[in-house]
Structures are given as structure tokens and as C-alpha cells.
Amino acid sequence: MQGETLATGARRAGAAAGNGPSREAGPPWRVGFESLETEIAASRELEVKGELPAELRGTLYRNGPARHELGGQRLASWFDGDGMVHALAIAGGRITYKNRFVRTPGHDEETSRGKRLYGGFASRIPGGPLTRFARRNHRKNPANTNVVSHAGKLLALCEGGRPYHLDAETLETLGEDDMGGALEGDRATYSAHPHFDRDTGELWNFGVTYGRKTTVDLYCTTRTGQTALRARVPLPAAAMIHDFALTRTKAIVVVAPIVLPTIPLGLMLGQKSYADSLRYRPELGVRIAIVDRATAETRWLETDPFVLFHIVNAWDEGEDAVVDVAAYPDATIMQAIRDLMVGRTPTSAAARPERLRISRRGVTRTRLSETTLEFPRVWSRVEGKEHSRIYGVAWTEGTGLIGTPVAIDLATGQTSTPATWRKTEITGELVPVSKAGATSEKDVWLLALVLDAASRTTELRVLDGADLAAPPVATARLPHVVPLGFHGNWVAVPAPQA
Numbered sequence: 001m002q003g004e005t006l007a008t009g010a011r012r013a014g015a016a017a018g019n020g021p022s023r024e025a026g027p028p029w030r031v032g033f034e035s036l037e038t039e040i041a042a043s044r045e046l047e048v049k050g051e052l053p054a055e056l057r058g059t060l061y062r063n064g065p066a067r068h069e070l071g072g073q074r075l076a077s078w079f080d081g082d083g084m085v086h087a088l089a090i091a092g093g094r095i096t097y098k099n100r101f102v103r104t105p106g107h108d109e110e111t112s113r114g115k116r117l118y119g120g121f122a123s124r125i126p127g128g129p130l131t132r133f134a135r136r137n138h139r140k141n142p143a144n145t146n147v148v149s150h151a152g153k154l155l156a157l158c159e160g161g162r163p164y165h166l167d168a169e170t171l172e173t174l175g176e177d178d179m180g181g182a183l184e185g186d187r188a189t190y191s192a193h194p195h196f197d198r199d200t201g202e203l204w205n206f207g208v209t210y211g212r213k214t215t216v217d218l219y220c221t222t223r224t225g226q227t228a229l230r231a232r233v234p235l236p237a238a239a240m241i242h243d244f245a246l247t248r249t250k251a252i253v254v255v256a257p258i259v260l261p262t263i264p265l266g267l268m269l270g271q272k273s274y275a276d277s278l279r280y281r282p283e284l285g286v287r288i289a290i291v292d293r294a295t296a297e298t299r300w301l302e303t304d305p306f307v308l309f310h311i312v313n314a315w316d317e318g319e320d321a322v323v324d325v326a327a328y329p330d331a332t333i334m335q336a337i338r339d340l341m342v343g344r345t346p347t348s349a350a351a352r353p354e355r356l357r358i359s360r361r362g363v364t365r366t367r368l369s370e371t372t373l374e375f376p377r378v379w380s381r382v383e384g385k386e387h388s389r390i391y392g393v394a395w396t397e398g399t400g401l402i403g404t405p406v407a408i409d410l411a412t413g414q415t416s417t418p419a420t421w422r423k424t425e426i427t428g429e430l431v432p433v434s435k436a437g438a439t440s441e442k443d444v445w446l447l448a449l450v451l452d453a454a455s456r457t458t459e460l461r462v463l464d465g466a467d468l469a470a471p472p473v474a475t476a477r478l479p480h481v482v483p484l485g486f487h488g489n490w491v492a493v494p495a496p497q498a
Contacts, residue, residue, distance in 0.1 A: 027399075031149070033483060035068045064084050067082040082142050084099055087237050095476045118138060119140075144158050153165055203221040204218065216232075220293075231296035231298070246354035260278060313383060313387050345400045381438075389430055404425075
């Protein structure tokens with residue numbers, strides 16, 4: 001498999017004028033990959049069925065791609081669509097909803113022109129070879145992957161560039177944010193997966209800067225909002241990195257062997273997309289950088305090849321570090337993501353939870369469960385500490401899609417899912433929120449946006465983390481189908497004083 005391209009399947013699917021895969025009749029779930037252009041700027045109250053827990057006082061923010069085609073040109077990957085942020089404000093047993101696009105310059109330019117002008121993760125720059133060459137350095141950050149609140153700022157994130165600052169009440173885009181000048185130069189990036197240290201109040205994140213020497217740049221933002229570059233770590237190859245791990249003393253970067261060529265000529269000349277240029281190189285193995293948070297001292301270890309997008313959690317055990325990940329055996333998932341955009345049953349690919357124990361002697365890997373897992377989350381109070389329970393989304397049997405809520409109890413080895421779950425139901429990431437008086441990892445409400453492809457509806461469901469098999473305690477239907485998205489977070493408001 002040395003040097004295997006990750007784009008061959010997409011070419012088999014065909015392309016419309018070289019700009020993206022053609023659309024074909026497909027299964028019901030493809031409604032989750034249709035565009036949503038409707039924005040609701042004024043809060044709209046939703047009808048609630050059931051009873052919302054009284055302690056749910058705050059806003060659930062979700063982000064994901066909402067524009068998958070423009071001017072008859074469909075994008076080539078789920079990762080490429082312009083980001084739309086959804087806000088569900090909950091208080092006093094009521095829910096209000098609003099949604100808006102992240103108004104990046106690229107989004108606004110394409111909207112005004114009524115056609116695609118930019119490439120993306122897997123979508124080539126539109127036009128012929130000369131046009132693609134002329135626009136090779138014109139980049140668009142879709143701001144479509146996560147939305148995070150810290151130090152009074154709400155940020156829409158995608159590792160394709162800098163974050164975008166949003167108004168937390170109106171969702172108005174306030175502009176690109178250079179994090180107080182910490183993100184220097186037009187190639188500086190800030191990933192979609194920052195990690196919060198509850199003890200220090202710091203938010204840590206990374207960005208990959210590609211160039212003659214590709215680096216991972218680690219940033220720390222204090223609880224009051226000051227950001228500084230804390231380490232710049234040269235990478236052994238120009239790898240695709242989506243997430244990292246944070247313990248109380250270390251930042252850990254797991255580098256899977258999905259890499260750009262030494263000289264990505266097609267990408268440099270604008271003739272290939274980033275994804276077209278990537279190669280799966282299992283002979284490189286997985287390389288792990290362990291960075292001391294205080295000194296930036298870095299050491300490297302290696303282990304056998306696997307592929308990952310998401311870290312579950314990480315913590316220190318003496319001098320060792322433990323990192324739980326959602327691990328794929330190879331790079332097949334990259335083709336599966338492309339399959340989604342043409343409405344084809346995705347190529348079989350599934351991740352499972354694994355534990356990496358990192359010591360001075362090396363890395364040991366342990367499979368934690370045979371349950372499939374993506375979009376993993378843990379209770380916020382155990383982030384950076386040892387956890388015993390993972391919440392996430394499993395692959396739905398017979399569909400090739402991640403879509404079924406799951407809770408994995410590591411102490412007992414038991415897995416729980418809803419007692420009834422239809423194949424046409426697809427949940428996004430489960431966002432845990434502490435119950436009143438919570439003392440354990442089961443004491444959470446799980447907030448999920450669920451698409452029912454059969455009825456073409458999306459609703460918020462509040463699930464019980466202690467009893468996932470039980471029906472939702474409350475549901476609320478949204479005014480429109482929300483395209484399947486990626487990540488989100490709960491921002492609580494203080495309870496009123498007696």
C-alpha cells in the first residue's frame with residue numbers, strides 16, 4: 001500500500017466538469033448531505049415534548065457544513081461545505097433556536113457570484129488548469145468543524161486557517177481572529193480541537209504549518225484570554241493531523257501515516273486538492289510527539305500504523321501518559337467520506353476505542369472494546385484525568401454510517417445503546433451536560449441533534465447518560481433539516497440566586 005492515493009475512489013465516481021462528484025439517486029440518509037441556505041436570525045421557540053431537566057440552563061452550540069453545492073457544482077467531501085452554527089438556548093423548560101452561516105470572505109464572495117470559486121479539503125479549485133493555477137494561493141477557510149466558548153469569546157473553528165469570532169447572542173460573524181497576534185503569517189492555522197484544563201483555566205490548541213519544514217505549533221490561551229505560542233515542533237512528514245491530547249503536564253501529538261509527498265507538485269500548482277495529494281504510508285508507522293507543557297522539551301516514540309481523527313481523553317500516570325483514541329486500522333475511512341457526497345453506501349470503515357500507554361520504554365496499545373466509536377466524549381470533570389465511561393456514536397448496522405448513540409463502560413466492558421433506534425435515524429455528536437448534584441460519569445444528560453431521514457426532520461433529544469436505553473426525557477423538533485455536522489459544546493449560564 002506504499003504511496004497509495006486516497007482519491008482513486010472519487011475518480012471512479014466521476015466528476016462534474018472536474019469540480020466534484022456527480023449526484024445520483026441515493027438512499028434516504030443523503031438528505032443529511034443536502035444544503036441548508038435558510039438562516040433564522042431571530043430566536044424561534046420550539047415545541048418541547050417531555051420535560052426538560054431544570055438544571056439545563058444555557059446554550060448548545062453546534063457547527064457543521066451546510067452548503068454542499070453552489071451554482072450546480074457539488075463539493076467532493078463532507079469536510080468542504082461552508083460552516084453554519086446552530087444555537088439552542090434552554091432555560092426554564094423552554095428552547096429557542098437560531099442558525100447562521102459563518103460569514104467568511106470566501107462564503108460571501110461565492111454567494112455574491114452564485115458559483116464556486118475555491119477549492120477545499122477534497123474539492124479541486126473550479127475551472128480549467130490555467131484558472132486553477134492562477135487561483136492556487138486563494139484559500140477559503142469554511143469554519144465548519146467546531147464552535148468553542150472561552151474567555152468571553154465564541155469561536156468557529158476549522159484547521160484550514162484562523163478561527164472566526166462570533167457574537168454569542170446573535171451568531172453574527174465579527175471577523176477572523178488572530179488570537180491577539182499569536183497566529184502570525186497567512187499560513188498559521190488553529191485546529192478545531194482545543195482542549196481545556198479545568199485546573200488552570202487554560203485552553204490549549206495546535207495548528208499545523210505546512211512548508212519546506214512542516215511544524216506543529218502549540219498555543220495556550222489563559223483563562224483571561226491571552227494567547228501565546230508555547231512550542232513549535234518540526235514534524236517528520238507533512239501529515240494530516242486533526243486532534244491532539246492534553247494531560248496535566250504534557251501535550252501529545254499522534255501523527256498517523258497520512259502524509260503529503262515531499263514535493264506535492266499537483267497541490268502547489270493548484271491542479272489537485274489537499275486530499276487528492278495525501279498518501280497512506282503505513283511503512284512510516286505512527287509517530288508520537290510528547291511535549292512538556294512547561295519547558296516545550298519534546299521526545300518522539302513510534303508504534304504500529306493506524307489512522308485516527310479523534311482523541312477520547314488523556315491523563316498522566318506517574319511519568320507515563322495514557323491516551324485513549326478512536327482508531328481505524330487503515331485509511332479506508334478517507335474513501336468512505338467521499339462516498340457520502342455521491343449518496344453511495346460508504347466503503348466499510350470503522351474505528352474502535354484503543355488505549356496508548358506511553359512510557360520511556362515505548363508505546364503499548366490495548367483495544368478497549370469491540371464497539372465501534374466516533375465523535376467520542378467524556379464527562380467534562382474527568383477531562384485530563386482517568387475516565388471509566390465513553391459517550392459517542394457507533395456505526396449503524398447495514399448502513400455504513402455512524403449514527404447510533406453509544407455509551408461504553410470501561411470498568412464492566414458493557415455497551416449501551418437506545419432500546420429502539422431506526423436505521424434512518426442518525427445522531428450527531430453527543431454533548432454531555434452534568435446533572436444536578438452529579439458525582440459520577442453516568443450523571444450526565446446527553447444532548448443530541450438527531451436526523452430522521454425517513455421523515456426528513458431534525459430534533460434535539462435529551463438522553464439519560466445513566467440509562468441510554470430509555471426513551472429521551474425531552475425532544476424538540478427544529479424548523480428544518482440540519483445537515484449532518486461535526487462538533488459542538490454546551491455553554492452554561494449560572495443558576496439564578498435565591
